[in-house]
Amino acid sequence: MSTEAVVLVGGQGMRLRPLTLSAPKPMLPTAGVPFLSHLLSRIREAGIRHVVLGTSYKAEVFAEYFGDGSAFDLELEYVVEKEPLDTAGAIRNVSDRLRADDVLVFNGDILSGLDLRELLRTHREAEADVTLHLVRVDDPRQFGCVPTDADGRVTAFLEKTDNPPVDQINAGCYVFRRPVIDDIPAGRPVSVERETFPGLLASGARVQGHVDDSYWLDIGTPAAFVRGSADVAQGRLRSAALPAPAGEAVLLDEVKVAADAAVRGGSTIGARGDIGSGARIVGSTLFDDVRVEAGAVVEHSVIGAGAVVGEGAVVRGAIIGDGVTVGAGCELLDGVRVWPGVELPPGGVRFSAD
Template sequence: MKGLVLAGGSGTRLRPITFTSAKQLVPVANKPILFYGLEQLRDAGVVDVGIVVGDTAADIEAAVGDGSAFGLQVTYLRQEAPLGLAHAVLTAADFLGDDDFVMFLGDNLIEGGLGDLVAAFERDRPAAQLLLKRVPDPDRFGVAVLGADGTIERLVEKPADPPSDLALVGVYLFTSAIVDASRRIVPSARGELEITDAIQRLVDDGLPVRASQVSGWWLDTGKKDELLDANRVVLSTVIRRVEGEVDAASTITGEVVIEAGAVVAGSVVRGPAVIAAGTRIVDSYVGPFTSIDRGCVVERSEVEFSVLMPGCHLRDVRRLEGSLLGRDVRVVRGTRRPSAHRLLLGDHSDVELAEGS
């Protein structure tokens, strides 16, 4: 069985972060989202993996390389434009050949891995095996309607009036029949070749299409709040490990990872939290569900429920929470008069100022 990881989207919902970085490389608990999926494929015994890339191909290739660091053999497949998931399948047709494959969206996270799912598919070999999850907002997703026997009867992509609350999770298992089905569909009203239409073609052809419901968490990290929630969930699984330098004036409480090369001085860190190598936390408070990446400096500041990407600098920041800071962001309290907020913001930035600040 092969793997097909989709990493070609532009990440418009995470701008301005994704103006300078692929959305699949935005970190969760200080590790790029994409890496979790690659590790789950490897752990399920899937080592021959194609990664579909687009405009951010150089970033993806620089981060993943030839895949050997993950125990994988990686082939990069350039998609001409983000024209739908079924179009991505057609882009990968030569790579896939007649092999079965797992397709994984590179900005999704699921709990529990893929091992049991892959084993069940290899045992039974339906034309397709889909993962479903009940969601409160099914109009944002492809949704499935199940028959009395639990097999899939109908699929609809982002319906205005959802026929069910069962969303398609970003993990699919297919035989090569999906390649032929993808060739026999037409673009949707969105101008894309929808994977839901291709799977519906399998259903209409009378081929077995099965569904499994995700019992644990599934996280789609396409927006800032979703990414922060993913960070919260993953941080909830960390195990305390303090290898960096922590002085006697500091207090470390709960499940906290402080990597070797990090420095914590005169500060309070309450887990779950992760502080990467090369970062300095001085006279500050780091609260739960916060991940601080490499080379950051936090001085006389408070930060909680946030993600700081590499090279960020906070100084004299009274309180920062629910925030996602991109690489090399600098947030400081100014001393110039008159007192005012002085901002340099890129396109699509989102700033919320505290009342009275």
């Protein structure tokens, strides 16, 4: 049976601002390449070539980078969502570009080590109408949960509760039989979890769960984004799109690192980055053209393109927008976010989100 893929990349990434003011979340540099590159490489490795991207926010950025997909050994098409349609509505919105029997659908903000071939095998062996990737989490209270029976068949979609009956949650990856997509109402918002999937259960359709314990992370928050980039850089999640060998650091083109500086913990230094004497970069992502001056410390943070971290400054658990200047001796801690273009004066000023 033929298979193709749909990737939903239309969200505005509000929780990741100010990083997403200049680029959609799936295009943010993650271990040296756009986040979406890691997902597309997994799709390609599974033997799938035709991929439709459902875009909306800054839609042109995707086509500018990936083009027709030929450079990535893929055939890419783009469909722009003109108004928010929710997950199922967005899937229905691209249906006229689909031509396969089975359609893999991905939320475009999930890092996952799921074996896609095994997911498809589960779907076909169960002769399912839809198959959901489910993951087990330590604390399912912050998620809706998805119970399954002894045969792996989904029995319900439950809202968040303080006493969830199972630890399985929807992992944001699905296999749809094509007729199921065609039956989704067109031209209006439709939720997969609140409308499509419950409707399928009520009709007696086969909704299958595929539970695995592979790496899984929703990178929608700053802390998760930082962690995900570091995990890919260090090889905790293997990715064929990683532009350098996995290890303590990924250094892109024309990076300068002083001999006594330290870059570790899965940090990525973007092109033309300049790390000064005695500086320490740990578990952080620095976009292109960032300068970190002597003695500065950057830990578990994201530094936007063209930003400067001044001498002796400390940036820990912070998000710094494009073009920001962090003055010498400043301390930015615990979830601080600095919007693009801001200049923080030197002099030991301390900023904390708390």
